[in-house]
Amino acid sequence: MKEKVVFKEKKKPLSASDKVFNVFNYLLFGLLTLICLYPFYYLIINTISANDLSANGLITLIPKGIHFENYKQVLQLSGLSTAALISVARTVLGTGLTVLASAFLGFMFTQEKMWGRSFWYRVIVITMYFNAGLIPMFITMKTLHLNNTFWVYILPAIVQPYNIILVKTYVESIPKALQEAAEIDGAGTFKIFYKIILPACTPILATVAIFAAVAQWNSFQDTLIYITDQKLYSLQYLLYTYINQASSLATMVKNSTGGALNMAAIATQQTPTSIRMTVSVIVVLPILFIYPLFQRFFVKGIMIGSVKG
Incomplete structure (x- = not known):
């Protein structure tokens, strides 16, 4: 039996200009990706950081005083x-x-x-x-x-x-x-x-x-x-009302915790900022999980369904 001879096409080595172009593309799209992801990252780190620091705008890149009380307290809201x-x-x-x-x-x-x-x-x-x-x-x-x-x-x-x-x-x-x-x-x-x-x-x-x-x-x-x-009431409408009433909700939670507060309690005490950001994360997360499931179909579907005449 004769053996099949398979000829593999040799790839051309990239020129210097091609390499520069590729590096530029990677950097550009990497930067655009970070710009798109940062708002979600910013919301999440502010919901798990100390609420007093978050309210003063001191959390930008790294979470500080990590806790999950915001989610526990928001999820306990009535209805x-x-x-x-x-x-x-x-x-x-x-x-x-x-x-x-x-x-x-x-x-x-x-x-x-x-x-x-x-x-x-x-x-x-x-x-x-x-x-x-x-x-x-x-x-x-x-x-x-x-x-x-x-x-x-x-x-x-x-x-x-x-x-x-x-x-x-x-x-x-x-x-x-x-x-x-x-x-x-x-x-x-x-x-x-x-x-x-x-x-x-x-x-x-x-x-x-x-x-x-x-x-x-x-x-x-x-x-x-x-x-x-x-x-x-839908979840979005209820959370919309909570966002509008963030200040009064924060006061209500504060009053329910009692009188004197130590430093640890101050760090986890609800503020209007913490309520707004926690509510926003709760609304956004389910949709973020849906997109990866359909992503492989999305580009093909939208291109064929809209471009072809």
Whole structure:
């Protein structure tokens, strides 16, 4: 038997200008990365450092007087567990329904046999540019009896025109031969969508999931407008009120600790600064954990879904 001879292409040695360019690139992107990460790092080190030093702006790079009392005390605030449950539920359910609706509508708008396809597509797209406004929206929600219900968080956010456009453009990049072969085998529209389109659309659906999850998790204005029942407050709205009341909360915590305070107690005593920063970290951390899970799909999905015409 003859042995296969594999010729490996020799890499060209980098020129001096290429090396300088690479070093410059590494330094530039390393600096940009640090600029992006530093605000999160600054928040975290200030929440675990001595509160008196943090309040005076003395914590910039290295934490001092490390403690975790801020998190213990903030997590004990009333109504926090219920609000966290509401936020998690609306994020999970809202994201799932938004992704499903975006996938199905994006797929259907690529089907020439859909009745009034162009008309309905334009109706959805036009809502990106025009809306009735806050008061008509409030009246609509009240007429539909969605005020003070959990569904006011979910139903208005299911159909998102931008996400539908992304999915539609992505579906158009999938070879039509796949769908035609399935139709020849007797597959109907729903089977084609479930068996062929959904698995092929993983990157763009992951992108839509990120958009929907971030929007649901960070939203607090819908609570402000539609909800008066405290049992339905979202975590973000509750923490928003805590941030606005940081001074009074710090005083309340201080009074609850008693009269005389030693130096150790002063270091862990809540201040408006410590409450604001601790609340900010609690809000941001869940989203920071979501991004790495979908990152490998994100770039591919957003590029194909938005650039291809």
